[in-house]
Amino acid sequence: MDKVQFEAQMKRYAQMTEAALVRFVPEQPELPEHILYEAMRYSLLAGGKRLRPVLVFAFCSLCGGNTETALPAACAIEMVHTYSLIHDDLPCMDNDDLRRGRPSSHKQFGEANALLAGDALLTKAFETVLACREAGAQESRTLQxxxxxxxxxxxxxxxxxQVLDLLNENRAITAEELIDLDAKKTGAMIRASAAMGCVLAGAAAEQKCAADAYAKALGLAFQIQDDLLDVAGDAALLGKPTGSDAQNDKRTYVALLGLEASRRAVADLTDQAKKALAPFGGKAAFLCMLADRMAARES
Amino acid sequence: MDKVQFEAQMKRYAQMTEAALVRFVPEQPELPEHILYEAMRYSLLAGGKRLRPVLVFAFCSLCGGNTETALPAACAIEMVHTYSLIHDDLPCMDNDDLRRGRPSSHKQFGEANALLAGDALLTKAFETVLACREAGAQESRTLQxxxxxxxxxxxxxxxxxQVLDLLNENRAITAEELIDLDAKKTGAMIRASAAMGCVLAGAAAEQKCAADAYAKALGLAFQIQDDLLDVAGDAALLGKPTGSDAQNDKRTYVALLGLEASRRAVADLTDQAKKALAPFGGKAAFLCMLADRMAARES
Incomplete structure (x- = not known):
């Protein structure tokens, strides 16, 4: 698989996601509560890498499943991701005014509507994942x-x-504690994406195990790379000011391990992720390239 | 069924719920994020009528189901109810310092932890309802x-x-708009309780229909009675100050219909609810008495 083929596949997966998200959360201009749908769509359709849906699709496909049956699950995990960003940006949490270069939800719609749009997206995610059944997945796989x-x-x-993140805001933590925090805060959802793709394809236990090892390494690499971008990234590409972690006195891998060791960790984890997929052979080329691209990303 | 038998049944259902909630959301003193579990339990185990779980059990039983298989669903709907109270009390929403006579969640744990405890309870509700499968419910019924x-x-x-509630805070609305608002804000969950009980028992379509008519009437009667208690209730029994709706300039049934018409509406709706259960005959005695007790409640 070359870079052009990889990009085309990424685009296909992202477009499948966009098209379905628009369907699952339609505009409702005729309803008196239409602002709720506007707020849900404002954050849900704001672009982004759609990394989690891509993982759902790619693992479903790798394990021999039909990506159409996994489409509701891919959308559901993106809804959960989006809700978490909305609530994270609220004044009582990170108090961020910007998200992806635009006003964050509470800046655009007010705090109460942002809170409720997040609540609605989280609830919608479960309504949506259950629709895997109607999309052709078996009942037991949908439940799983x-x-x-x-x-x-x-x-x-x-x-x-997120609770750990708050608890640690103003105290020194170790690299081990930060790894535990990130395993929960971002790692769990990345592993869930891979796991849902596998389950919906009826994957064997060894396949699920390999997918989980990949996702676990990818998730941590992703987080360390995030910290590196906050230190050395381009604010215009990121759509948010850099250096915000240091300003907020947040513990980061860069602060704990140093710049060089952080870069090396990203490279090592990316390697680990790719090696975990060895049992799949050449069929895993897309996911291997995804790991490489995530490590090399600039936003 | 006499009053003593009714109270004993209410108590049995409430105790089944309490015992299971404690199991589904255990204390986790050994985890660094233990405050999350404390906050979830603080609100979840604060008493309350457990009306929604009671409806799940009673309809499951009325339709010939085993209440044990519906226990996770009963707990799940109580978790959703509890999360909604926590988020509703937040400063950006109703900004209530008291709930059931105790400090509200954000007063006790801080705003961020209250937000996250609500998020966790909503998520937990879906984890829990899916456990109906393990409790013996069929896969298709669990999905439903x-x-x-x-x-x-x-x-x-x-x-x-809740979005409609915010939109209407400072404007005059009609009784019809208020009925639509409450049908969504509180009615939907009361109807869902009855519907889940029916579905988990494998109820026939006519049974589901009768249950829904009961729940719809009960839900509206409940809400009007709430307004009546806010005007004429006893603050000590309610665990919160009365008159708060009027102070917040909220539209209420009492304001729109008057005291007498509101009382009559509660009586009429209670009658409607009981009549809807006529097809079940004497087996529905508990649910008929429940409707009467709700209309006569003082808190």
């Missing part, structure tokens, strides 16, 4: 996919990570 | 119950009602 999403998004995963 | 919960809690139901 929904359960994976719930566990990764909640108190065992993402929300726990 | 989860889908009912998602639709009732989200943009078609409760969250839409």
């Amino acid at each position: 996919a929904a359960a994976i999403l719930a566990r990764a998004a909640g108190d065992h995963g993402m929300v726990a990570g | 119950a989860a889908a009912i919960l998602a639709r009732a809690a989200g943009d078609h139901g409760m969250v839409a009602g």
Whole structure:
């Protein structure tokens, strides 16, 4: 697979996601509560890499599944991701005025509407993942996919990570604690994406295991790369000011490990991720290239 | 069924709920994020009528189902209800310092932790309803119950009602608009409770229809009675100051219809609810008495 083929595949997956998201969350101009849908769509359709849906599709496909049956799951995980960004930006959390170069949800719609748009997106995610059944997935696989999403998004995963993030805001932490925090805050959802793709394809246990090892390494590499971009990235490409982590006195890999060791960790983890997919052979070329591209990204 | 038998049944259902909630959301003192579990339990185990779980159990039982298989669904809907109260009390929403006579979640744990405890409870609700499968419910019925919960809690139901509530805060609305608002804000979840109980019991279409008519009437009666209690209730029994709706310039049934017509509406709706259950005959005695008790409640 060359770079052109890779980019074309990324684009196909992203377009499948966009088209379905627009369908799952339609405009509702005739309803008195139409502002809710505007707020949901404002954040949901703001672009972004769609990394999590891409992982759902790619693992579903790699394990021999039909990506159409995984489409609701891909959209569901993007809804959960989007809700988490909206709530994260709220004044009582990170108090960020900008997201992807535009006013954050509470700046655009007010705090209460932003809170409720996040709540609605989280709820919609579960309505949506359950629609895998109607998209052709077996009942048992649909139940498993929904359960994976719930566990990764909640108190065992993402929300726990956000609580840890708050607790650690003004105290020194170790690299191990930061790895645990990120495993929950961002890693759990990335692993859930891979796991849902596998489950919906009816993957074997060894396939699920390999996918999880890939996703675990990719998730951590992604987070370290995020920190590196905050230090050395281009604010225009990122759509947000750089240096914000240091300003907020946040613990980062760069602060804890140094610039060089952080870069090396990204390279090592990317390698690990690719090696985990060895059992799949050449069929895993897309996911291997994805790991490389994530490590080389500039935004 | 006499009053003593009714109270004993209410107590049994409430105790089943309490015991299971404690299991579904255990204390986690050994985890660094233990405050998340404390905040979830603080609001979830604060008492309350457990009306929604009672409806799940009672309809499951009325339609010939095993209440054990509906226990996760009963807990799930109580989790959704609790999350909605936590988010509703936040400063950017109703800004309430008290809930059931105690400091509201954000007063006790801070705004960010309250927000996240709500998010975690909503997510946990879906993890929990999916556990109906392990509790013995069929896969297809579990999927249906989860889908009912998602639709009732989200943009078609409760969250839409909260958006409408905000939009109407400082404007005059008609009784019809208020009925639409409440049908979404509180009615949807009450109907979902009845519907989940039916679905998990494998109820026939006519049974579901009768249950929905009951729940719809009960939900509206409940809301009008709430308004009546805010005007004429006892602050000590309610655990919150009365007159707060009038102070916040909220539109209420009492303001729109007057005291007498509101009382009559509660009586008429209670009658409607009971009549809807006529096809079930004497087996519906518990739910008929529940409607009467709700109309006569003082808190």
